[in-house]
Amino acid sequence: MAIAAYDTIIFDLGDVLFDWDEPKNVASLAALPKGAMREMMNSTTWYDLDRGLLPAEEAYKIMGEELKIEASLVQQAIDAAALSLRVNEQWAELVEKLAAKPGLRVYAMSNISKEHFEYIRTLPFPWEAFTRVFTSAAAGMRKPDLCFYQYVINETRCNPSRTIFLDDRTENIVAARSFGIRGEIVTESERTKEGRIYRFFKNVVLGEPLALAEAFLHSESGKLDSIYSEKGVVFRDNFAQLLIWGLTDMEDIIYLLWPDGTRWKGSLRCSSPDDNASVASSTDSAVVLNDKVRESKKSRPLQDGLWNYFTEKPVGTTETFPADADTTSIAYLTIPQEHLHRVADPKLVLDAMAANMNVDGIMQVYFTEDRPRICAIVSVNMLRFFLKYGGDDLDLDTDLRLAATRNLVVNCLANNAVMNGTRHYTTIESFLYFISLFFAELRAKAERNPTKNANLLQTLERHIYRSLVQSLGKPANPLALAMRTRACQVFGIERDLLRWEMDELLVLQEEDGGWPAGYFCRAGRTGADIGSRGFTTAMAWRILKDYEPEGCVA
Incomplete structure (x- = not known):
């Protein structure tokens, strides 16, 4: 079992554990x-x-x-x-649960006279749950006197960085925080099970978020669908499934429609290519390459490498939908070696991408002539695809085919061009996530061949660090928050700087162990935001999993 990051909880009494009638x-x-x-x-x-x-x-x-x-x-x-004081029964129950957790100590610290403390002790509260109660009358000090906090720290021998203090007054919280204690202001709306702070204790301090997340993913195997956030329309797609697979390596929980029309759930083939006339398969995807490319490539092998976003009839867009470079790139970045025989040779697809450029020489999103689109975030994933399968001689610093696409990515990063997302992606966190993965992959390749991609690696490192640090602590929807946290984790941002992100993410875990869908990309035609509980949960699961060896997940 993971060890909680906090081992000491200090509660105020009035307006926290007790209400006023x-x-x-x-x-x-x-x-x-x-x-x-x-x-x-x-x-x-x-x-x-x-x-x-x-x-x-x-x-x-x-x-x-x-x-x-x-x-x-x-x-x-x-x-x-x-x-008129009465016990807040929900919080009294919470105090008992906290006190029962091994390795966790619970205290009270209150400004209260000797006479009134004698009275309040007669109220039906589980006083035995407290390791000790510190009253201002007994100590001869009161909050926010710093000496009172120092006295409690000395008496409890607590580590301030592993201590949480709850109070209803701002000045008392400020004093606690000055010692490095995590201070939480408890408002009237927070003193319920629906309140954020209650959920923080339940999910972060008492919960087993990693185990619950894993249980959710397995319980929803084959049902981790995507959703148009605003309309609540659920649909099935390859893109989120591939992302979930890449994060978890759980082959058994995802479903796919392979480019050859084969339906697949986990390691089982569920239908043959002949059964897919009504879905967005190779027929419906309307893949149209220019004649020159079609003549130079074998149609069938190439078609087997071009992935469609949807696994069924498209939803929220045109009746037919083309294969796209984003889903295709993610597929090749995700598919394990043992499954590569199911798809076309990666080099065939890379050549098709490189030939599918706009007037600026930037690789386009769709493998079709009637949707001329570019996207900086999709470009990141295409460059990742080239980096993985372009061969040991590939140098993104000098490759002329990829120069315009590379420059688009670097310039958008350097100038915060996607701070409001793009046509195809909703948030900047999507950009930060994929480009942090790109940086990590470049860094890993540099260990084997430091002479390749050196300038790009250095440039990305400088700008990604700045962008990630600037993003910390900013409110975001659940999926964007998870992407930001994972981006920081992959890039190597110090974990201490991610305390807010981790706490906020864990607070969002729901009763069934999953996370809300949030949103990260959008339908280009309508602008409808797209999210996925499965993707958000897989992202949170991976963050927790990678932190687990450090001994704590909160």
């Missing part, structure tokens, strides 16, 4: 001047009461004098407020 003795509060309760709670006298420097009776007398009212009215109002 409507006071039963409303008259006692009404007897105070307007705003008096707030004024008292922010007075030095109240602070001294919290610190145990004044007995309650004397503090009430002083506050009464300051407000020009009887001390008895002050006491009655404060007692009425205290009596």
Whole structure:
């Protein structure tokens, strides 16, 4: 079992573990001047009461004098407020679960007078779950006094970087964070099972995200479909399946429609090419290469290497849909060696790509003349395909066939050109993900042959690092967040810098172990965003899997 990154949890009491009901003795509060309760709670006298420097009776007398009212009215109002406290049962249950987790210690740290703590201890809360309760009255210090935090750190011997502190006041959180403690502000909306912080504890601290993600992927084997996010239309495609396969190596959970028309789920052939007249197979894909290319290549072998995005009748686009360079590139980058006999020789496909250029010499997205499209993100995957199968002599620094495509990628990266996505991709995270994979593949090849691709490798390293660091901490949909995190992981960004990304990603894990679909690409014709629970979950699974040897996943 993975070890959690956090081993110490410190809770505030009021407005975190306890809620306030409507006071039963409303008259006692009404007897105070307007705003008096707030004024008292922010007075030095109240602070001294919290610190145990004044007995309650004397503090009430002083506050009464300051407000020009009887001390008895002050006491009655404060007692009425205290009596309105009730246990938040959902959070009480959470505290018990946290305390029961091996290696995890749970504490309380509260600004509270001796008298009121004696009362609150009578409420039906699982006090035995706390390793220790630190009160301001007993310590002679109160939050946000830094000395109080230092005292608790010393007494618990906790590692601040592995400690979480929860409080409802910003100043108290700031003080905790100044020590390197993870501070979380608990708002009223957070004190439910649906709240983000509750989900954080459930998924990150208590959960087994890797095991749950793997169970989800296997339970949904053959059903990891894609979805048009805005319309909720589910469809089946090769592209997401290939990406899932590449991330997980789980051949048994994906389905494919191979270019020769064979349907395949895992290692089983489900139908023959003759059974696919109604789907987007080689017939429906409308692959049209110019005559010169068709004459120079054997049609059947080449057709067996050109992949279609869809595995069934196209959805959300034209009735027929051409094979595309993106799905084709991802297929060849994913398919293990033992399955390459099912497809055309990669070099035939590379030649077809290199011949399918626009007026600027940039390789195009579709293998058809009636959809002249280029895309910087698709270009990244085509260059990855060339790098893998272009031979040991390939040098992307000098190869003239690929120069315009390479320059498009580098210039878009250097100038943040795809910060709003492209025609075919929704988010910049898609670009960062694929180009980080490209960089890692270049880096691996440089270890064998450092004289090739050296300039491109150096240029990409500088710009990718800048782009990734700039992207950290920014809100994103679940799939984009997963792609960003994986990109950083692949590139080699220090894990400490990814704490926000990892926590946010884990909070999003759902009850069934999977992640929401999110979105990462789009239908070029309509602009509809496309996501996939399977792809998001596979991405999260791979991130967790690669971090597992480090001893923790949170």
